[in-house]
Amino acid sequence: MLVYKPIVFWNILVSLMIGLFFIIDGYRNPGPYVMIIIMKPIGWIFSIIIERFFLSKYSYFYKNQGLRFRRIFSNIIIYDIAMLFTIIITFLLCRNFLLTVLPKALINKQY
């Protein structure tokens, strides 16, 4: 209830895309890191704008629970950062599988 779900899904999609770039471009190249620095803050700004519209409709519902907008927004960003790191680390651990076995299997139509 606290967040507008399409925002969460969009942020996860962006994180997955960044994770994919890490696999393709490698973890030592600066490209994917630059993507994080540029794309994530832009995503957060849009999330906050959209969320603000969504929450203004129910502002008294949240305020009656003692919640202020700032706390909800900071939670969105914190959870998104956690999700991004989880995706990057998971992709790092499964890099060989994702880079070789999975495309090969897809080509062979095993999945």
Added chain:
Amino acid sequence: MQELFIDSVTQSFNQQAILNGVFINCKIGETVGLLGRNGSGKSTLLKIIFGSLKADFKFLKINDTITDKGYLSQNLSYLPQDNFIPSKLTVKKAIEIFCNKHQNELLKIESIASNLNYKFRELSGGNRRFIEALTIIYSDADFVLLDEPFSQLAPLMVEELKRHINRIKIHKGFIVTDHYYNSIINIADRIVLLHNGCNYHIKDSKDLILHGYLPEPKD
């Protein structure tokens, strides 16, 4: 001391003073009725206390703690004039969110028990308003602000709501405003009238006539 206290409230819109040094207090076990003409600043005052509107100046203390926004104390609930609970939420879920201390008492109320699994969008306008009002009245907060709780309600529901306010009053302090002034006079221990940006403590209906809130009786 368990008390909500707000002093020196000053608020103006477009350089017109709506509230000018207004003060009001409310103790646990007390219902304060707030009356005033349209545009006298009743709702503005409640929003300032709750913290959803920033006053030009105010001094707010809840249970001896100075606070900027009432809702951040988590000891203050506010029933706004419009519906505030999301439509897709069930009555049961809303009660779980807002009412823990007095949940059992609330669940015994017939109109709550019979609508427990309904979503708010499935309720009629009057029922929805009634259940939202009850959710706030029985909420966990020590102090409750009710902005026109009786509007949209049938007379029987108004009477029932008044009974619930009186029943739970020993645990809470209420500040209630409404245009149904007879209902306010019935439930309030004290009446405060907002007029010309100032507050007046009202002893009887003669004072309401004196300050121009009620018309002079025709002989």
